[in-house]
Amino acid sequence: MNAQVKVPRISETEWEVMRAVWAGHPATAGEIIERLTAADPTWHPKTAKTLLARLVRKGALDYEAQGRRYVYEPLVSERQCVAAASESFLERVFGGSLKPMLAHFVESRRLSREEMDELRALLENGLSKGKRP
Amino acid sequence: MNAQVKVPRISETEWEVMRAVWAGHPATAGEIIERLTAADPTWHPKTAKTLLARLVRKGALDYEAQGRRYVYEPLVSERQCVAAASESFLERVFGGSLKPMLAHFVESRRLSREEMDELRALLENGLSKGKRP
DNA sequence: GTTCATGGACTACACGTGTAAGCCAATACG
DNA sequence: CGTATTGGCTTACACGTGTAGTCCATGAAC
Known part of the structure; x- marks a missing residue:
């Protein structure tokens, strides 16, 4: 269960999206956007959509068409991403x-x-x- | 001594440079590059120079001409940068x-x-x- | 059924970042 | 003194990121 999948690099803003997905999935873009705007009303739906697409392309998310809309699912766990980001931060800022x-x-x-x-x-x-x- | 100067955003690679400067200053570009290559031989001098210039432009470093060469000096302390980066990391990855x-x-x-x-x-x-x- | 709204795909675009190369002036060497 | 070298300044360029707008199809509302 620990396939140690290579975690793609998640940018600052992408983290917000990922957290919205991890918060409950599978989830439609609409649901995810709702969560995002709930936390921060300045989120623009289009922006969120772009980010979702990028995260899919990066291999952080996957989707499945459900009728005319997609339901998204994380391909990387929060644990994994937290671990990767923490490691990188620790290295960069505290020299490890x-x-x-x-x-x-x-x-x-x-x-x-x-x-x-x-x-x-x-x-x-x-x-x-x-x-x- | 705590003027709470706005810390510029320091990128991954720039951190390496800053740490080389913090390690001992003022320091000439040559000295800094020496430290960088000592830690990681793949550093290209030109690249390091570019980064130094960018850091100056960003307000993270200052320099003083000393004859034909510059001696660099940090404008932001390691403490400040560590604090800023930590805050940002904490926010992004652990929601604060x-x-x-x-x-x-x-x-x-x-x-x-x-x-x-x-x-x-x-x-x-x-x-x-x-x-x- | 025609129209409107919704959702996804494609496109845009400026700024940041990693990674250098090219150019030019002053200095050290011979 | 002329030349090679060293160090700084300027320019390059592709890819990532933040932030959307446009285009198009499909389903919902009349």
Whole structure:
């Protein structure tokens, strides 16, 4: 189940579209556009359509004709894309060093008491349990 | 010292150049190119020069003529750029939610016991010392 | 059935980015 | 001093990206 498919490069704006698709699929262009405009009313339907087409061409999405309209489906999982983007970011901005990166985030943003606790718990578990659901 | 200067958008490749500059400045183009090729021999001097010029135009670097050559100096600090890039990444990939992001990294990469401890310490301090002006 | 609206395909276009080459002036070398 | 070299300035060019508009077919509304 881990075919390690090559994740295409997803641009900034394309990420928004992908997230709209991941939010629930299969989904028609209309539904996706609805989600996009809900989050940000400045989205232009035509723009969204162009992005959808590009994502299909890139191999990030697939579609299936359903009558006169398409239903889109992701070909790459959010996990995969998140992993790829994170890796790239880590490399580019922190030269690949994880600790400075984590330090930066923990420092830069105030975490609530709860978040800290949860994160701490995550640290504990990550070591002892290392299990992947 | 915190003029909060607008950080220009630094592209992937430009990051490499900036890091070479941050590594020690002022530095001549020659020195910078040396550092770049040291890290990655495929760097072409002309390409590096183009990038330097672009970074100057963008306002990320400044230079001062020193005889027939320039010495470059960053106009934006690594801290600033790291912060900006991190913010953008966090927004794009994790919708701005810090915790899932941290969770992802803690999960995805195996941290050594020491790193975990350090990170945990960081969490403790972050809270107890939370000096927020 | 004719018309309008909806949805997809194709086209447009400027700016960013990666990757250099060509040109020109000053300097170092002989 | 003349020449080769070095370093900067200008130009090139293809592909990616953000942002749409136009064209065309099909289904919905009358």
